[in-house]
Ligand SMILES: Nc1ncnc2c1ncn2[C@@H]1O[C@H](COP(=O)(O)OP(=O)(O)OP(=O)(O)O)[C@@H](O)[C@H]1O
């Protein structure tokens with residue numbers, strides 16, 4: 212039996228949960244945007260946060276900006292797959308879009324910290340692909356934070372202070388990349404995603420496909 216392209220086993224697979232973490236300023240947002248532009252099959256997870264909106268950010272696009280009471284309610288109603296305190300605010304990943312994406316075999320990308328990545332492991336281990344981005348140097352990390360122009364001096368000093376804590380979790384990730392050049396880094400991330408999509412364990416239909424391929428006698 213020949214299969215149509217749409218029915219081919221490698222066209223239907225379990226969705227990936229792609230986690231991108233790094234110290235603040237190493238380039239997660241930049242690489243995430245480039246990845247989303249280059250691959251329409253990936254949906255970005257939009258976190259809820261109690262942090263105030265930065266200039267240029269849009270509610271329900273960059274984050275769901277919520278107050279403390281609403282964040283408390285979301286925790287109470289079990290609406291997060293993970294949440295954490297980061298830089299004095301709370302951030303959490305809403306559960307419903309994750310469940311929906313997995314049901315549809317879609318890939319979803321998370322820009323979250325190591326605390327969030329760790330919380331996803333027990334429930335979603337077989338879907339997870341974890342990637343950590345390192346800056347080429349601490350000097351370059353600070354230069355990027357300053358060049359971004361979104362944070363005060365005080366905030367930048369705090370983010371640099373916390374960068375070492377974040378970097379200390381690098382070994383918990385499956386893939387660790389140095390973001391020297393955005394195009395090079397994007398190519399590496401895309402290679403990881405492509406290879407992870409092809410993993411045998413993500414293709415539930417391979418077993419019946421192989422059975423009909425070689426016939427019942429085998
Ligand atoms: N490879 C690179 N070379 C030079 N500049 C870069 C590179 N990658 C990102 N940048 C720049 O560094 C700054 C910080 O990047 P970005 O906002 O993507 O970091 P982030 O890790 O998402 O930070 P945060 O965790 O605070 O959201 C931006 O101005 C971005 O344009």
Ligand SMILES: Nc1nc2c(ncn2[C@@H]2O[C@H](COP(=O)(O)O)[C@@H](O)[C@H]2O)c(=O)[nH]1
Pocket residue numbers: 232233234235239258259262293294295297298302303304322323324325326327328
């Ligand atoms: N554990 C989680 N961490 C998150 C989430 N959304 C974002 N983040 C991380 O917070 C810091 C700061 O982000 P910023 O946009 O305020 O600069 C960064 O490391 C993000 O990865 C989340 O839902 N859960």
